[in-house]
Amino acid sequence: MFGRSLALVALLALPAHALLSETADLRFDAALGGVAVPGGFTTVDVQFVNYGPSPAGDLKVTIGIPNGATYDGSYYASDMKCAGPPAGSTGTLTCTTPSLGVSPFIGAHYVSSFVDFNPRIDPATPPGTVLAFPVTMTSSNALQPSQSATAMLRVVTPADLTIAVKSPAQVTAGDALVSTITVTNHGPADGMSVEVYVASSPAHPQQMSGPGWSCWASGCFTNTFPPGTATFVLTSLVPGTLQDPEVTQRFEVSSINELDYRDNTISVTTAVNPAPPPSRRRAVHH
Numbered sequence: 001m002f003g004r005s006l007a008l009v010a011l012l013a014l015p016a017h018a019l020l021s022e023t024a025d026l027r028f029d030a031a032l033g034g035v036a037v038p039g040g041f042t043t044v045d046v047q048f049v050n051y052g053p054s055p056a057g058d059l060k061v062t063i064g065i066p067n068g069a070t071y072d073g074s075y076y077a078s079d080m081k082c083a084g085p086p087a088g089s090t091g092t093l094t095c096t097t098p099s100l101g102v103s104p105f106i107g108a109h110y111v112s113s114f115v116d117f118n119p120r121i122d123p124a125t126p127p128g129t130v131l132a133f134p135v136t137m138t139s140s141n142a143l144q145p146s147q148s149a150t151a152m153l154r155v156v157t158p159a160d161l162t163i164a165v166k167s168p169a170q171v172t173a174g175d176a177l178v179s180t181i182t183v184t185n186h187g188p189a190d191g192m193s194v195e196v197y198v199a200s201s202p203a204h205p206q207q208m209s210g211p212g213w214s215c216w217a218s219g220c221f222t223n224t225f226p227p228g229t230a231t232f233v234l235t236s237l238v239p240g241t242l243q244d245p246e247v248t249q250r251f252e253v254s255s256i257n258e259l260d261y262r263d264n265t266i267s268v269t270t271a272v273n274p275a276p277p278p279s280r281r282r283a284v285h286h
Helices: 002-013 016-020
Strands: 024-032 034-036 044-053 056-065 069-076 081-083 091-100 113-121 130-138 146-155 161-166 170-172 176-185 191-200 204-209 219-225 228-237 246-254 265-273
Touching: 024 056, 024 130, 024 146, 044 056, 044 130, 044 146, 056 069, 056 113, 069 091, 091 113, 161 191, 161 246, 161 265, 176 191, 176 246, 191 204, 191 228, 204 219, 219 228
Parallel strands: 034 146, 170 265
Antiparallel strands: 024 044, 044 113, 056 091, 056 130, 069 113, 081 091, 130 146, 161 176, 176 228, 191 219, 191 246, 204 228, 246 265
């Protein structure tokens, strides 16, 4: 008993900063569920930061998968190990590491560690349902040894988007390649966070324009796209030094409430004629 009292007195005699130096200021940075459609897939994103000063020991992060969703795989920071339930079932995703280092400070913010997983929404889950994914985080030396959060996911009615593109059959190297893109929303719902863009092209995109959408050189975006059709024009520059006999451009349209992505990508090929040789001016004799 006397020895324990001496140990306690010695511990109390330590300065406060010495006690804190062995702890980790571990906090959630985000727990995001977003939206998904019945029968579709999405990502639940859990982020956390260790502000130090010490590594977080015995870190454990768990994410519960509620009825209405099933587990379909996960990905996570390299210093974590995760084990989930069998694919296609509910249960708990558990991720651990013996020690999570202090998060690096890059630019103006700390870089988060993360655990993400892909739930599949039960096709029978009706739109309007809100699914709650409970998250817990524990660490043996954290200032808060146990913390909890909830990632909320809203089930919404799907949209059905398709894309079609018309490009000229041929173009001359060094000239502009103008393509017309038609995006159709077949419904039944408005498309949410819709983006149409050229995903790859040996030609250099200069500008895409659309009907009231926010556009940049290689794409356009809108928060809401009602059922109907929208037409876009993409102007690209074919390099004059291009040696290939053709250019293939790949176009995509995406929406966070799209259910079937099989008709959301299209590739179009245009033949390229070599650039004509530079003209030579004849010498003028007087």
